[in-house]
Amino acid sequence: MTDPLAPGGVIGILGGGQLGRMLAMAAARLGLRAHVFDPARDCPAAQVAAGHECASYDDFAALERFADGVDVITYEFENIPVDALDILEARKPIRPNRMALAVSQDRLEEKRFVAGLGLQVAPFAAVDDADTLDLALADIPPPGILKTRRMGYDGKGQFRLDGAGDAEAALAEMAGAPAILEGFVAFEREISVIAARGLSGEVAAFDPGENIHEGGILRRTTVPAPISPARRSDAVLLAARVVNALDYVGVMGVELFDTRAGLIVNEIAPRVHNSGHWTQQGCAVDQFEQHIRAVAGWPLGDGARFADVEMENLIGADVERVPQIARQRDAAIHLYGKAEARPGRKMGHVNHVLRG
Amino acid sequence: MTDPLAPGGVIGILGGGQLGRMLAMAAARLGLRAHVFDPARDCPAAQVAAGHECASYDDFAALERFADGVDVITYEFENIPVDALDILEARKPIRPNRMALAVSQDRLEEKRFVAGLGLQVAPFAAVDDADTLDLALADIPPPGILKTRRMGYDGKGQFRLDGAGDAEAALAEMAGAPAILEGFVAFEREISVIAARGLSGEVAAFDPGENIHEGGILRRTTVPAPISPARRSDAVLLAARVVNALDYVGVMGVELFDTRAGLIVNEIAPRVHNSGHWTQQGCAVDQFEQHIRAVAGWPLGDGARFADVEMENLIGADVERVPQIARQRDAAIHLYGKAEARPGRKMGHVNHVLRG
Numbered sequence: 174m175t176d177p178l179a180p181g182g183v184i185g186i187l188g189g190g191q192l193g194r195m196l197a198m199a200a201a202r203l204g205l206r207a208h209v210f211d212p213a214r215d216c217p218a219a220q221v222a223a224g225h226e227c228a229s230y231d232d233f234a235a236l237e238r239f240a241d242g243v244d245v246i247t248y249e250f251e252n253i254p255v256d257a258l259d260i261l262e263a264r265k266p267i268r269p270n271r272m273a274l275a276v277s278q279d280r281l282e283e284k285r286f287v288a289g290l291g292l293q294v295a296p297f298a299a300v301d302d303a304d305t306l307d308l309a310l311a312d313i314p315p316p317g318i319l320k321t322r323r324m325g326y327d328g329k330g331q332f333r334l335d336g337a338g339d340a341e342a343a344l345a346e347m348a349g350a351p352a353i354l355e356g357f358v359a360f361e362r363e364i365s366v367i368a369a370r371g372l373s374g375e376v377a378a379f380d381p382g383e384n385i386h387e388g389g390i391l392r393r394t395t396v397p398a399p400i401s402p403a404r405r406s407d408a409v410l411l412a413a414r415v416v417n418a419l420d421y422v423g424v425m426g427v428e429l430f431d432t433r434a435g436l437i438v439n440e441i442a443p444r445v446h447n448s449g450h451w452t453q454q455g456c457a458v459d460q461f462e463q464h465i466r467a468v469a470g471w472p473l474g475d476g477a478r479f480a481d482v483e484m485e486n487l488i489g490a491d492v493e494r495v496p497q498i499a500r501q502r503d504a505a506i507h508l509y510g511k512a513e514a515r516p517g518r519k520m521g522h523v524n525h526v527l528r529g
Numbered sequence: 530m531t532d533p534l535a536p537g538g539v540i541g542i543l544g545g546g547q548l549g550r551m552l553a554m555a556a557a558r559l560g561l562r563a564h565v566f567d568p569a570r571d572c573p574a575a576q577v578a579a580g581h582e583c584a585s586y587d588d589f590a591a592l593e594r595f596a597d598g599v600d601v602i603t604y605e606f607e608n609i610p611v612d613a614l615d616i617l618e619a620r621k622p623i624r625p626n627r628m629a630l631a632v633s634q635d636r637l638e639e640k641r642f643v644a645g646l647g648l649q650v651a652p653f654a655a656v657d658d659a660d661t662l663d664l665a666l667a668d669i670p671p672p673g674i675l676k677t678r679r680m681g682y683d684g685k686g687q688f689r690l691d692g693a694g695d696a697e698a699a700l701a702e703m704a705g706a707p708a709i710l711e712g713f714v715a716f717e718r719e720i721s722v723i724a725a726r727g728l729s730g731e732v733a734a735f736d737p738g739e740n741i742h743e744g745g746i747l748r749r750t751t752v753p754a755p756i757s758p759a760r761r762s763d764a765v766l767l768a769a770r771v772v773n774a775l776d777y778v779g780v781m782g783v784e785l786f787d788t789r790a791g792l793i794v795n796e797i798a799p800r801v802h803n804s805g806h807w808t809q810q811g812c813a814v815d816q817f818e819q820h821i822r823a824v825a826g827w828p829l830g831d832g833a834r835f836a837d838v839e840m841e842n843l844i845g846a847d848v849e850r851v852p853q854i855a856r857q858r859d860a861a862i863h864l865y866g867k868a869e870a871r872p873g874r875k876m877g878h879v880n881h882v883l884r885g
Contacts, residue, residue: 508560
């Protein structure tokens with residue numbers, strides 16, 4: 174598929190969480206149909222999708238059926254099993270491509286890839302056991318953070334080391350999984366750029382936002398970030414370099430540390446990103462539609478922003494504040510259709526439109 | 530149901546066209562589930578709804594099943610058969626209420642109701658046959674327009690009379706249905722107000738937009754309408770009087786003629802309205818969410834507008850221009866998931882964000 178997908182075409186979405194849900198609604202706005210693959214019967218995306226293949230990622234017949242029913246496949250999360258990808262890719266294009274997935278599935282590969290582009294990353298070293306952790310700590314003195322190379326998100330599978338005495342506990346947290354030690358970076362703020370690259374290679378980026386995390390989970394993104402125009406350009410050009418190097422198609426979230434020594438790449442996510450939710454209120458084409466446009470071979474939106482926005486995540490019991498938030502002027506509410514508000518669970522978000 | 534509907538609650542929507550589709554997506558944004566009642570298997574709203582009762586309005590068992598599965602019932606069109614409403618209302622609240630439906634289902638009742646509020650309407654007279662048409666034409670000289678009292682929209686079931694000689698052809702067009710003769714109004718522009726009234730009686734209105742029709746179909750709405758602040762207030766107060774008089778709950782579209790003699794009410798629609806689609810890009814809470822908030826017993830958004838918008842309908846083959854429109858800066862595309870682009874069929878719309 175290289176022609177733009179016509180209205181009525183079908184976008185296959187792997188993963189039926191809130192990102193899949195908002196991707197499905199964006200596809201619908203463009204007259205496209207969303208088919209979701211997710212093992213959970215009442216997952217957030219299935220509630221708004223034209224189709225739902227309710228099966229696990231090791232159900233190869235279901236994967237084949239799913240691929241046969243769609244025109245192009247995309248995803249809302251990066252940890253898709255390789256076997257599943259092999260089956261799907263034999264039948265339909267997967268966008269963003271496998272290289273983007275391979276790089277982002279492995280924190281060590283990701284750091285090597287980004288550094289290989291000449292971009293700054295935090296000091297890092299591979300850690301497989303106590304010996305390699307000792308060596309790594311000699312090179313990268315604490316404080317630092319030990320992370321599993323694969324899986325883990327929102328602060329899971331991570332352990333903060335404040336001294337060499339934490340080594341044993343940190344390793345135990347990894348449970349034998351290959352890991353990576355990352356040195357702490359002294360940064361002024363964390364920002365992120367939501368970039369997009371189209372099928373024909375054009376690149377667009379939204380204005381960088383400033384992110385505030387709490388307990389390893391994104392709490393708030395404010396746009397525009399309080400950075401200089403030069404730093405803003407740096408951030409956008411850096412993101413463009415990453416998506417071009419990967420021959421990327423779709424939206425990518427690039428988390429950056431803004432430091433005195435320039436921008437340091439923290440993490441790349443080959444998908445729409447929580448820190449890009451503000452675009453729903455600030456732009457004619459939001460990150461979800463931008464992603465759908467890219468994977469469907471449509472022209473990209475230009476990313477122009479026409480409002481200042483503060484995005485606030487509603488985590489766990491935060492959702493109980495919705496009746497109050499609903500009374501606030503200029504608050505746009507986005508809930509995810511999740512039944513149970515467990516601690517740490519992202520239940521929704523609010524975009525506060527700060528200025529028109 | 531008088532408490533606000535909690536996330537996970539179910540909104541029943543009668544009618545699965547584009548208005549139902551956009552209502553369903555708005556419900557999803559609030560964490561509510563949309564169940565659609567529509568006889569067409571692949572109707573626009575079913576593609577994005579959590580549930581679809583695919584049945585006709587004379588399938589009483591299906592209507593009962595539908596009502597049992599939802600918390601509150603609303604609708605995207607006013608011509609719902611009375612028998613169906615009786616069955617539904619015995620089981621769940623219908624919002625907006627039956628009075629609003631009764632008034633808007635019958636053009637003569639509507640005119641009498643609006644005039645009874647002390648508001649201006651075009652000269653009108655009931656027409657049942659050739660004799661009453663003769664009398665009416667004596668009272669209201671041509672040009673005028675003969676319309677069936679019930680059904681008909683987008684210019685259907687209407688006949689323009691330029692002289693008494695058109696009487697026979699006009700009557701023939703009515704095919705024996707009770708009709709109403711309306712005198713033409715010399716107006717400077719047509720505007721509309723999208724008003725909303727909540728369950729607790731609070732009223733909110735969006736800025737009036739100016740409407741341009743072509744061939745009896747809305748072509749374009751521009752917001753803000755080029756009217757004086759005083760006229761804008763008049764329009765909003767007038768709409769508030771209408772919704773209060775009906776003890777209305779939900780969004781109402783009020784079409785007005787802006788004339789030298791003041792505002793004349795052309796038509797009221799007890800539902801979200803094509804001329805309110807611009808709110809999707811211009812407001813934190815758009816007309817669809819506003820309607821869902823009202824029928825779900827949530828607080829209303831305040832209707833504040835943070836951008837100027839021009840809404841353009843994509844009718845029939847207009848949809849072929851989508852690839853070009855997708856390249857336009859600040860164009861937000863909304864397509865309805867309709868397979869076939871028949872002439873006169875509303876396929877989608879575009880909101881051009883004119884100024885932030």
